[in-house]
Amino acid sequence: MRETDAQRKAHALEDESRELGWRDPKAAARTWREWCPEWLRGFYAEDSSDSTTESLIRVHIMPKWGDVRLIDIDRHEIKAWAKEMQVEAGIAATSAKRVINAFSSSLTAAVDVGILSHNPCAKLNLGIPDNPSERTYTQKEQHRLFSELPSVLDQALVAILLGTGCRLGEALALEARHFNVQHSTVRFRQTWDSHNRKLKTYTKGKKRRTVPIDNWLLDLIKPLLKARPEGYLFRSRGGVPLDVANWRKRVWNKCSDEIGLNSAGKERGSIHTLRHTYATEQLEAGLSLAEIADLLGHSSITTTERYAHRRSKVGKKALGTIRDPRRAPKPKKRQKPRETRELPSNVIAFPGGR
Known part of the structure; x- marks a missing residue:
């Protein structure tokens, strides 16, 4: 047309x-x-x-x-x-x-509902791609962010988001019983609806999933599991999960601005950027898109999903891809120029050596 x-x-x-x-x-x-x-x-x-x-x-x-x-x-x-x-x-x-x-x-x-006959926004060509590249946090940015977080609780929450790729509502709904310390896994089975202030006994897409967690994340979360064996881990004094708007303003935005994550000339990051960072680093580590979708809860429920928390290939590959953000990344070492020596005239040099 x-x-x-x-x-x-x-x-x-x-x-x-x-x-x-x-x-x-x-x-x-x-x-x-x-x-x-x-x-x-x-x-x-x-x-x-x-x-x-x-x-x-x-x-x-x-x-x-x-x-x-x-x-x-x-x-x-x-x-x-x-x-x-x-x-x-x-x-x-x-x-x-x-x-x-x-x-x-x-x-x-x-x-x-029959109020309008047509949506004037329908098929509106804005010249903006549907799948733009997502902002991710570098290891240096991750370390600086953790350095600014005011409390152990704040560090644990950001660590869960970064180390598992879960959604914020899924993290806020976590309880101690969802962690299996022996097998180094966490089970996402419910989510906190921050808008309506109520718990949903399912995650987005109604997909329950088990995700492996690294040792550095276990170290951060173990004290919280011990201190709060019952109820929500990330909760306010009233026993309900943290108020998202308040936490974003009081902690996240303040820390992000403090270290320049949202400075001019740089694409603005967000809490959800932690999830994108997790997915990107898994992809770069060699996981397939199907495996990453399984970790993030994007794919539909399969028959074998109930066994994913035991010994899955995805779980083994996923460990070790997200580094401990509490540690500053090591500076790259400068390579010393290789010493060359003159070969005798009767010796033939092969490119790359033998």
């Missing part, structure tokens, strides 16, 4: 969506601010693991579209908005796309 034809069709669909009401004549005349709570009720019921959505709404979506009627949301304005976020607000292209995706989800929901 030619570009002009595609634009004509998109505009026709927009005109159609302006016809007030499929079911309720006044429904499409509501502002996005009025529609947002209704959308979120259904959205979080399906995917409450998206803890960043609330922030995206507050910082980016609500100021732009809060007072705009649903039928007045324009496709061209959305594309211009995406560029504004990158140029004027200075956020990364991938972050802009996350904002657009969240906004698009709200409009798709409006289509599903």
Whole structure:
């Protein structure tokens, strides 16, 4: 389809969506601010693991579209908005796309319930790749981060995220009973929903998995296992898991800014970057994509998954790839130039030696 034809069709669909009401004549005349709570009720019921959505709404979506009627949301304005976020607000292209995706989800929901006939965000070409390269932390950055963490509890939490590649909600739901010190493994079987402040007895994708852990991580976690044999390991005084927003502001952001992880000219890192770092280092260590997917909980449940925590090939390979971040990386040694000596005239020199 030619570009002009595609634009004509998109505009026709927009005109159609302006016809007030499929079911309720006044429904499409509501502002996005009025529609947002209704959308979120259904959205979080399906995917409450998206803890960043609330922030995206507050910082980016609500100021732009809060007072705009649903039928007045324009496709061209959305594309211009995406560029504004990158140029004027200075956020990364991938972050802009996350904002657009969240906004698009709200409009798709409006289509599903018959408020709009078409999502103006649908098939919106923003020129941003779907799978950009992910930011990872170098060994030097990992060491500097650990040096700034204020407490042993904070170090243990970051160590779990870095050393197992788990999601933050999975780490916050961990209890002592999920660790097998003898076999050096940890079992992820539940997650903490920080948005609704409740425990889910399953992980994202409903996949339970066992991940091997290195000795340096065991050293960090053992005192915590001994001190808290019951209940959540990473908990506040009230016994519930740490407040994510508070911990991010009080510990993570402060430490990251202190050591320059989010400095100008460098792609901004996040707590989730620890998971990307784990996956990248496993890949560089020689694990296959299928094996890494198994460790991260990306693949579907298989019949043999229940035996993964015993003696799996994945488990053996995975150990040793993440180094102890408490230790500073050793500086690379300069290689001394090799001494050469003149060979007798009757000796033939072969490249590379014998």
